Amino acid sequence: RTSFFRRAPQGKPRAGQQDVEKEKEIHNYLSKEEIKEKVHKYNLAVTDKLKMTLNSNGIYTGFIKVQMELCRPPQTPPSAGTVTPSSIGCVNTLHISSTNTVGEVIEALLKKFLVTESPAKFALYKRCHREDQVYACKLSDREHPLYLRLVAGPRTDTLSFVLREHEIGEWEAFSLPELQNFLRILDKEEDEQLQNLKRRYAAYRLKLEEALGEVWKPG
Numbered sequence: 001r002t003s004f005f006r007r008a009p010q011g012k013p014r015a016g017q018q019d020v021e022k023e024k025e026i027h028n029y030l031s032k033e034e035i036k037e038k039v040h041k042y043n044l045a046v047t048d049k050l051k052m053t054l055n056s057n058g059i060y061t062g063f064i065k066v067q068m069e070l071c072r073p074p075q076t077p078p079s080a081g082t083v084t085p086s087s088i089g090c091v092n093t094l095h096i097s098s099t100n101t102v103g104e105v106i107e108a109l110l111k112k113f114l115v116t117e118s119p120a121k122f123a124l125y126k127r128c129h130r131e132d133q134v135y136a137c138k139l140s141d142r143e144h145p146l147y148l149r150l151v152a153g154p155r156t157d158t159l160s161f162v163l164r165e166h167e168i169g170e171w172e173a174f175s176l177p178e179l180q181n182f183l184r185i186l187d188k189e190e191d192e193q194l195q196n197l198k199r200r201y202a203a204y205r206l207k208l209e210e211a212l213g214e215v216w217k218p219g
Contacts, residue, residue, distance in 0.1 A: 032058045035054065035058060035060060035150075036054055038150055038151070039052045039053075039054045039060055039150065041153075042062075042150055042153060042154060045153055045154050045155070046154045047154070048154075050062070050063040050093070050154070052146075052150065059097055059098050059099055060097070060098045060146070060150070061095065061096065061097045061098070061146075062095070062096070062146055062149065062150070063093055063094065063095055063096075064093070064094055064096060064105070064145050064146060064149050064161055065091050065092065065093050065094075065156060065160065065161065066091065066092045066093075066094065066105070066109060066124070066161045066162065066163050067091050067160060067161065067162045067163070068090060068091070068092065068109075068162075068163050069162050069163065069164050070163070070164070070165055092109060092112065094108060094109070096108075096145065096146050097146065098144060098146045098147055098150075099144070100144065100145070100146065101141060101142050101143065101144060102124045102139045102140065102141050102142065102143045102144075102145060103119065103141035103142070105124060105145055106119045106122050106123075106124055106141075106163065107119050109163055110122065120166075121165060121166055122163060122164065122165055122166065123138050123139070123163075123164055123165075123166050124138075124139050124145070124161060124162070124163055125137060125138050125139065125161070125162045125163075125164060126139055126145075126148060126159060126160070126161060126162075127159070127160045127161070127162055128158070128159055129157055129158055129159075136162065145161060
């Protein structure tokens with residue numbers, strides 16, 4: 001398993017860190033007493049020894065499991081015997097803290113497998129099981145997976161995490177020159193349509209003026 005968590009920032013936040021601190025406050029949904037109670041209940045329900053630890057500063061650490069669901073082998077440095085997530089189809093266990101975000105978890109997973117592609121190409125999903133239905137929801141980069149794990153409890157059949165590639169949009173499959181050529185074609189078609197529209201209205205105006213001339217012609 002991989003351990004990945006940061007120390008809590010000490011002292012007054014520097015300029016530029018205030019937004020980060022505000023984001024942490026937003027995600028501090030529970031009081032220290034509520035966190036303490038939930039961590040205690042969580043650890044009582046754990047069956048795989050992957051318990052959470054609550055620190056005196058209110059930050060807690062623990063484990064999440066992430067299922068790798070990649071459609072294609074990711075880019076890795078050229079080295080013999082490199083193991084990629086897609087080649088083993090594994091579930092990865094990460095040791096993180098309550099301050100770690102989704103974006104940091106994605107970076108940690110890619111670093112573990114020496115993936116050189118940008119983390120922006122990947123997304124972390126939460127998979128929820130309710131009655132007989134399964135729901136998958138993409139998490140924003142600023143959400144905190146360990147908080148979600150704590151609230152849901154340790155059972156992965158209630159909540160699990162999945163790493164996937166972003167869905168490729170309609171235009172992302174084309175190169176930049178191709179996209180630029182499409183823009184030129186669209187500009188040409190737009191100009192042609194505009195000229196046709198102008199000719200139609202010019203002809204309509206001419207007929208209207210001729211009709212008005214006939215009406216006002218002296219008898």
